Amino acid sequence: MSPSVSRRSFLARTGLIGCSLAASPLLTPVSFAAAPWDTRLVVIILRGGMDGLDVVRPYGDPAFRALRGDMSPGPEGGALDLDGRFALHPGLASLMPMWNAGQLGFVHAVSTPYRDKRSHFDGQDLLEAGTTSLNGARDGWLNRVLQVMPGVTSQTAYALGRSDMRLVQGSAEIANWSPNADLGISPQAVRLLEVVTERDPALHAALSEAQILSQVDDGDAEKLKGEHLEIASFAAARLSEDARIAAFSLNGWDTHAGQDRDIERALTRLADTLVMLRGKMRGDTWGKTAVIAMTEFGRTARPNGTRGTDHGTGGLMILAGGAIKGGRVYGQWPGLGDGDLYQERDLMPTGDVRAHAAWVMRGLTGLDRAALEGAVFPGLDMGYDPGLLL
Numbered sequence: 001m002s003p004s005v006s007r008r009s010f011l012a013r014t015g016l017i018g019c020s021l022a023a024s025p026l027l028t029p030v031s032f033a034a035a036p037w038d039t040r041l042v043v044i045i046l047r048g049g050m051d052g053l054d055v056v057r058p059y060g061d062p063a064f065r066a067l068r069g070d071m072s073p074g075p076e077g078g079a080l081d082l083d084g085r086f087a088l089h090p091g092l093a094s095l096m097p098m099w100n101a102g103q104l105g106f107v108h109a110v111s112t113p114y115r116d117k118r119s120h121f122d123g124q125d126l127l128e129a130g131t132t133s134l135n136g137a138r139d140g141w142l143n144r145v146l147q148v149m150p151g152v153t154s155q156t157a158y159a160l161g162r163s164d165m166r167l168v169q170g171s172a173e174i175a176n177w178s179p180n181a182d183l184g185i186s187p188q189a190v191r192l193l194e195v196v197t198e199r200d201p202a203l204h205a206a207l208s209e210a211q212i213l214s215q216v217d218d219g220d221a222e223k224l225k226g227e228h229l230e231i232a233s234f235a236a237a238r239l240s241e242d243a244r245i246a247a248f249s250l251n252g253w254d255t256h257a258g259q260d261r262d263i264e265r266a267l268t269r270l271a272d273t274l275v276m277l278r279g280k281m282r283g284d285t286w287g288k289t290a291v292i293a294m295t296e297f298g299r300t301a302r303p304n305g306t307r308g309t310d311h312g313t314g315g316l317m318i319l320a321g322g323a324i325k326g327g328r329v330y331g332q333w334p335g336l337g338d339g340d341l342y343q344e345r346d347l348m349p350t351g352d353v354r355a356h357a358a359w360v361m362r363g364l365t366g367l368d369r370a371a372l373e374g375a376v377f378p379g380l381d382m383g384y385d386p387g388l389l390l
Contacts, residue, residue: 006334007123008367031142032235032243036151036211039323040239040289041362042246042277043142043357045167046270047124047388048253051299051309053347054263055092056106056329063336067301071260086329091267098320103278103286105326105357105388107317109334111297111349120254123296128166130354130377141172141354142247144359144376146381167247179230232273234282239289253295257306274320287322290360290389294353301336314347317356323364325390330356355382363389 006218058064059074072089073079079087080096086108088096098104113133114126122134130141137144147170228250235246250273252266270293278286299314316332319326334340334348342348358372373380 139170146172230277293318312346
């Protein structure tokens with residue numbers, strides 16, 4: 001893209017302003033499963049590679065300020081202190097009551113086994129497949145949970161959304177639902193655009209901006225405003241009845257430029273989604289719910305020249321719900337000093353995001369460790385129980 005062509009001009013020429021991209025919850029499924037167990041699980045895929053270092057800021061690490069400068073300040077710059085070491089991005093301020101109630105937590109420095117190439121498509125495929133390599137199983141780990149649970153019938157699984165989501169693909173039946181929106185572009189066309197532009201940083205950034213502008217621009221984008229809340233409300237209603245599992249995705253996390261602006265928008269949507277889920281659940285449903293928000297990889301420890309960050313490795317997992325043991329930041333912190341970064345650029349991963357998901361599944365459903373390490377997450381060593389649930 002020529003420097004004289006603005007990203008907005010590119011978006012207008014391609015017709016992408018006003019339509020949501022493949023990472024939108026409207027273009028990925030929301031899935032539900034009724035099951036014999038009585039707890040609830042919500043899995044949210046944060047597409048685009050969320051910058052965990054900005055969301056939960058390790059201001060207590062003396063190397064953090066040197067890496068980020070004024071881009072991700074601690075409590076002195078408006079972040080919300082969590083425990084004297086980490087501070088929460090202001091975009092999640094509405095979730096502080098959950099933190100104070102022990103219903104919000106985080107796992108830092110986690111990743112899938114994916115390394116080095118930093119492709120959204122491969123990273124998301126591996127995250128949703130739950131395997132150790134891209135040559136692993138072709139179905140999704142959440143579908144495999146349904147496959148190994150006793151008592152599951154043709155009425156157990158319900159899928160909601162406009163297109164396929166690998167996380168829930170597999171032999172267990174999933175029915176479909178999505179909000180009523182005519183986006184005027186197919187998921188296949190969007191996928192092709194993403195593949196074509198991923199190796200061109202300027203076009204890639206433009207497509208990322210389209211994901212964000214689709215939520216805030218006038219015209220057709222008006223149809224999409226609030227869709228994340230409609231999904232959350234529908235999920236809460238179903239989970240308050242017979243459903244046991246819900247899965248959907250939220251976009252806007254590929255923050256190559258202007259991260260301070262764009263990540264706040266994405267975080268606000270995530271916070272509003274979680275608040276809606278909690279608020280709309282009836283009776284004691286929220287108290288039996290665990291929410292896992294996962295992303296395909298983290299982002300670089302140092303910002304780039306456009307006050308953004310590029311594709312990285314170690315990232316952040318977000319936990320919410322009345323069933324989790326919140327009010328704390330989990331994980332083994334690797335540090336950010338000289339020699340601590342992965343390839344001298346990324347947060348070093350010290351934990352496998354699949355292991356934490358597996359321990360949540362074990363606590364909620366009673367699945368034994370052998371099934372989780374074999375059938376659900378092939379090749380996984382869950383390690384020790386981090387105690388994520390009450």
